[in-house]
Amino acid sequence: MKSWEYIIQTKRENIDFINKIVEAYDGLGNVRTLDNKNGLIKIITNSYLLEDMDKVLEKLQKKGIEIEIQDRREWLGVL
Template identity: 40%
Template sequence: MLKKGVNLICKVSVKDIAFINAIFEWYHEVGTVRTRDNKNGIIEIWLSPDFVDDGMKAIEYLKSGGFVEELEVVGEAGDNWHRE
């Protein structure tokens, strides 16, 4: 069975966008961050199929630290998750 990645939309504090992006850049195999709306702190996170569990743990950690205010899973992506 094909593993699927997860595409997430998160509301974060505008001042924390660069910090969250840096975390995922450091662990680039886990996921990728894209800013959708920098004025309102809306980011999109694509979690790699092989690291969905690790990526969700990172998101939960960021939520517990107050960095992620809202989290909505908008869907799963197939094997071309990084191109969607």
């Protein structure tokens, strides 16, 4: 099973909230902060959970959480 990563731009104050939501869905993904000051994060998941991750991100956007998916690609192997 392949791993995938999302590179996401958000507001700095949303990073912890997004992390907690992803953590609440046991095993959905791992959130890594790439640039705390500028709100850049990476979420790593596997191919089996891609559709679920897309749904969670869509729901967050509908609730007013600023999420801009800059890239969705096969995981490059860097945490």
